[in-house]
Amino acid sequence: MMKFSDYIHESEIKHRSLSYNLLTPKPQKNNPDALKPKKIKVSFFKAISLLMPYTSVRVMEQLKAVFPLAAYLFIFQLLILRQPISSASTICLGLVAVIIGLAVFMEGLKVGLMPFGNIIGDNLPKKASMPVVLIIIAILGVGVTFAEPAIGALQSFGSSVNPADAPYLYEILNNWTLPLVLIVGAGVGLAAVIGTIRFVKGWSLKPLIYLALAPTIGLTVYAWLNPDLKTILGLAWDCGAVTTGPVTVPLVLSLGIGIAASAGKGDSSLSGFGVVTLASLFPIIAVLSLSIFVSFQITPEQIINGYEANISNMENTNDEVSLMSQTPYQEIILGVRAILPLVIFLMIVLFGILKSKLPDNLVTGYGLVLSIIGMCIFNIGLTYGLSNIGQQAGETLPAAFMQIPISSVSPIYTEILGLTIVILFAWLLGFGATLAEPALNALGATVQELTNGAFKKSMLMYSVAGGVAFGISLGVAKIVFNLDLATLLLPLYGIGIILTILSTEEFVNVAWDSAGVTTGPVTVPLVMAMGLGLGNAVSATEGFGILSMASICPILAVLSMGMYIQIKQKMQTRKMEA
Amino acid sequence: MAREITYLTDVFLITCVVQSGTAEKIINAATSVGAQGATINYARGTGIRDRMGLMGVTIDEQKEIIRIIVSKEQSNRVFESMYLAGDLDTPGKGIMWMSKLDRVATHIPKDVLKRVSG
Numbered sequence: 001m002m003k004f005s006d007y008i009h010e011s012e013i014k015h016r017s018l019s020y021n022l023l024t025p026k027p028q029k030n031n032p033d034a035l036k037p038k039k040i041k042v043s044f045f046k047a048i049s050l051l052m053p054y055t056s057v058r059v060m061e062q063l064k065a066v067f068p069l070a071a072y073l074f075i076f077q078l079l080i081l082r083q084p085i086s087s088a089s090t091i092c093l094g095l096v097a098v099i100i101g102l103a104v105f106m107e108g109l110k111v112g113l114m115p116f117g118n119i120i121g122d123n124l125p126k127k128a129s130m131p132v133v134l135i136i137i138a139i140l141g142v143g144v145t146f147a148e149p150a151i152g153a154l155q156s157f158g159s160s161v162n163p164a165d166a167p168y169l170y171e172i173l174n175n176w177t178l179p180l181v182l183i184v185g186a187g188v189g190l191a192a193v194i195g196t197i198r199f200v201k202g203w204s205l206k207p208l209i210y211l212a213l214a215p216t217i218g219l220t221v222y223a224w225l226n227p228d229l230k231t232i233l234g235l236a237w238d239c240g241a242v243t244t245g246p247v248t249v250p251l252v253l254s255l256g257i258g259i260a261a262s263a264g265k266g267d268s269s270l271s272g273f274g275v276v277t278l279a280s281l282f283p284i285i286a287v288l289s290l291s292i293f294v295s296f297q298i299t300p301e302q303i304i305n306g307y308e309a310n311i312s313n314m315e316n317t318n319d320e321v322s323l324m325s326q327t328p329y330q331e332i333i334l335g336v337r338a339i340l341p342l343v344i345f346l347m348i349v350l351f352g353i354l355k356s357k358l359p360d361n362l363v364t365g366y367g368l369v370l371s372i373i374g375m376c377i378f379n380i381g382l383t384y385g386l387s388n389i390g391q392q393a394g395e396t397l398p399a400a401f402m403q404i405p406i407s408s409v410s411p412i413y414t415e416i417l418g419l420t421i422v423i424l425f426a427w428l429l430g431f432g433a434t435l436a437e438p439a440l441n442a443l444g445a446t447v448q449e450l451t452n453g454a455f456k457k458s459m460l461m462y463s464v465a466g467g468v469a470f471g472i473s474l475g476v477a478k479i480v481f482n483l484d485l486a487t488l489l490l491p492l493y494g495i496g497i498i499l500t501i502l503s504t505e506e507f508v509n510v511a512w513d514s515a516g517v518t519t520g521p522v523t524v525p526l527v528m529a530m531g532l533g534l535g536n537a538v539s540a541t542e543g544f545g546i547l548s549m550a551s552i553c554p555i556l557a558v559l560s561m562g563m564y565i566q567i568k569q570k571m572q573t574r575k576m577e578a
Numbered sequence: 579m580a581r582e583i584t585y586l587t588d589v590f591l592i593t594c595v596v597q598s599g600t601a602e603k604i605i606n607a608a609t610s611v612g613a614q615g616a617t618i619n620y621a622r623g624t625g626i627r628d629r630m631g632l633m634g635v636t637i638d639e640q641k642e643i644i645r646i647i648v649s650k651e652q653s654n655r656v657f658e659s660m661y662l663a664g665d666l667d668t669p670g671k672g673i674m675w676m677s678k679l680d681r682v683a684t685h686i687p688k689d690v691l692k693r694v695s696g
Contacts, residue, residue: 013658040629042669047633049668054636057599111635363635 058103065436065522066099070385072432073393073526076425082412083396087388094385101381102521105149105374109247112367113147115358116346117251121258123354134193136349137255141189141279142182143342144248147371149378150524151181151242151338157387157532163307165541166231167300168291170307173235176294183290187282188243192252195275196259205274205509209500212281217493219288224486228300229291233485234544236287240280241547242524244516249276249439273509276516280551328380335376343368382525390526394533394543397422398480404537422480423473430472430550433523434465440514447510454565455510463561464514467554472527474553475546479535485545492552499559507562514558515551584691586682588650592657595623596664596672598640605644607663612652619643626670637670647682 028034042050070091077083085091124133145151154173163170172180198208223229223236252275350356358364398404401418402411411418434440443464444457478485500508527546535543594604598620605616623641627634648656657676665671 013662037629039631040626042630042633046669050633050636050670053668362632366632366635 055103058107059099061438062099062102062106065438065520066095066102068436069429069433069522069526070095070389072429073389077393077396080412080421080425081396081399083399083406086392090384091389091392092385094381094383094388096385097377097381098385098522099381101374101376101378102149103374104370105378106246108367108369108371108374109250110367112364112369112371113247113342113346114250114254115364115367116350117254118258119356119358120346120349120354121255123356124255124349125259127354132353133259134196136353137192137196137252138186138189139345140255140342141187141192141248141252142185143345144251145185145188145243146181146338147247147342147375148243148245148338149247149375149382149521150245151184154180154239154242154528157528161542163304167303168229168295169231169235169542169544171294171298171303172232172287172291175306176290179290180287183286184239184243184283187284187286188248188252188279191278191282192255192275195252195278196255198274199259204505205277205512206500206505208274209277209281209508209512210497212278212285213493213497216281216284216288217490219285219292220486220489223288223291224484226295229295230484230486231542232288232291233489234542234548236284236291237485237489237548237551238528238544238546239283239287241516241551243283244276244280245521245524246439248279249516252279273513277512280516328376331379331383332376335379336372338375339368339372378521386522386525387529390529391533394530394535395537397425397476397530397534398537402538419480423477426473426476427469429527430469431465433526434468434554435461437520437523439520440464443510443514450506450510451565454569455507455562459561460510460514460558463557464554467515467557468550470557471550471553472546475531475549476534478545478549479531479540479543480538482538482540485548489548489552492549492556496552496555496559499556499563503559503562504566507559507566511555511558511562515554583683584686586684586686589679589682590648590650590653590676591679592644592646592648592653592660592674592676594644594646594660594664594672594674595621595641596644596666597638597670598642599638600664600672601642601644604660604664605646607659608644608646608656611655611659613646613648613656615646617645619645641672647679 025035074085074088077085120136124136128136154177157173161170161173194208197203198205220233220236223233350358395404395406399406399411400413400421401415413421440461441457444460447455447460448457474488477483478488500512503511524547527550528544531546532543535541592608596604601616601618605613605618608616619642621641621643622639624639627637627639630637644660646656646660653676657674661667661674664674666674
C-alpha cells in the first residue's frame, strides 16, 4: 500500500535522484585551474527568465505608488468635477515614463550609487582626518540635492509666477535657479555635517532643533514683514520637503552611520535619526537668506522691467526655439546634469582620496548608467505626467465652488458644499499618498522596535498619514482663501516647540524625521503642481506652501501621539502600584 | 511537580535559501500543506551571481533563509510545495535541502500529549 505522502509526491512533480559528485569539478593533472569556478554563459531564454521577474518586481513597486494616485485624480476630476481630462493620452504616457524612470533610477541607486556611499562611509574616517571628512560630506550634500528627482520639479514651475504679484519669487525661480538649488544643497550639506558630528558626539536632538528653528523663524518673520519678500515664504518652506528624498536620505545616512561606527558610537539605536530633520530645516534658512540677498541686489521694479523686456525679446525670437530646450533633449540634459556631478565627486573621493577599489566595476558602472537613464526618463514623465495631471487637478478644483472659465458647468455645488468637497479631496489625497509611501512602512517598523512595541507601527503610520492629510487640506485652504502662510506656520511651529520640550528624546527623533521621510518623488511634484494650478485658478499670489504644511502637521501628530502613549503608560503603572 | 522533556522523533528540517522578499510566498505554501511554523534569517549569498557577469544583477545578493521543522510524514509534501512556490526550477531563485533531526523538544500542550499517547 502507498502512503499518502508518497501519493502526493508522485502526483505533484516528477523527480529523479542524481549524485552531486557528478556535478562538482574534478582535479586534473595538467590544469591547475580546473577546480576554480567558471564563468556561466547565460543563454537567451535563460536571460529572459531571469530578467522578467527582475524587471516586473521593480516596475510593480513604482506602479503601486503611482497608479492609485493617478486613478484617484482622474476619477475625482471626471465624476465630481465633471470635467473631461485634457490630453489624457499624453498624461498616461507621461505616467508610464514616471513609473519606468523611477524603477530604473531606484535600481541604479541601489547597485550603482549606494555601494559608493557604503565604501566611503566605512573607509573614509580611517584614512582621512575629521575636517576632511566633514568637508567631503558637505560637498556630498550639494551633490545629492542635485540628484534628487523632485528637485527638477522646482525648476519647472518658474514660468507660472506673475512677477507683478510676487517679484522676488519670480526672480529666484527664473533667473536664480542654479544658485537656488546650490544653496538648498549647501543647506543639506551643512545638515549632513552637523548630523554626523551629532552621531559621533552623541548629542541630543532637542537643542539642535531649537538652534535650527531660531534663525528659521527669525528670517521668516523678517521676510514676512517685507511685503515684497513675503511671497517667497511658501517656496522656502516647501524646499525643506523637497530635499529629503530617496537619494539624500540613504546616501547621507550610510555615510553618517559608517563614520559613527568607526568612532565607536554606532550602536545607539537613535543615531540614524536627526539628519533628515536638519536637512529639512537648513534649506529653509538657506532659501530665505538667498532671497534676502537677492532683495539687496535688485528692486522689484527692475525685475518687472526685466520681465517685460524678456517678453518682447521672446516675441521677436519666437520661431527659433533652440534644440536644447526641446523635449527630450532638455530632460536628458537635466538628468545628466543631476547625476553626473555626484558620480564624478564620489569617484574622486573613492579613487583619489581613499585609493580604494569598487567590489565590481561592471555592476557599479551598470548601476550608474541606469541611474542617469532613469533620471532622464523620470524627468520626461515629470513634465508630461505628474506636473500635468497635478496642475490640471488644481486648475479644475475650484469648479466645485466657484465659476471658472474652463468648466462650463461651474459652480457645480453650492459654495459651502463645494469647499467641503475640495478640502475632503485634499485630505484623502494626503492620507492615501502617505500610506502608500514605502519609506513610511520602514520607519514604522523601526519605531516599533525602538519603543519596544509601545508605539505600534500602524499607530505611527496612521498618525503620520493623518498629519500629512490635515496639512495638505490646510495648505489647499491657504491657497483657496489666500491665507497668510506665516500666520499658519508660526503658531504650528510654536506648538511643535512646546511639544518637543515636553516629549522624550525618542519621540522627538521619530517625530521630526517622520515628515521628511514621507515626502517622496511622486507626491512632491504632484502636490506642488496641484498647488500652483489651484493658485492660478483662484488667482492667488502664489501656490506654494502646501508641502510646508504637510511637513509640520505630521510632526505635531506624532509628537501628540507620543505624549498620549507616555501618559497612558504612566496611568497604567500607577494602576499597577495602587 | 517534576519537570520533564518529551523528545519528538521522526522530525526533519527543511532549509531553503531564496532571494530577499520571496520568503513569505514560500512559507504560505508550506503552511497551507501542514507546516506548523517557520524561522527566517537574513543573509548575504554568493554563488552563480558572481559568475554570470552583468546578468548577476538580476539576482538579489540579499537572501532569506527559511527553516521549517516538519514531521517525516509531511516532509515530502512540504518540501515539494515550497520548491514549486519558490520557482526553484528557475535559475538563480535559490536552493533548498532537508536533513533528518535526531530529536526535537518544545512545549507540547497536555491535552495533545494525552490524546496522542492515549
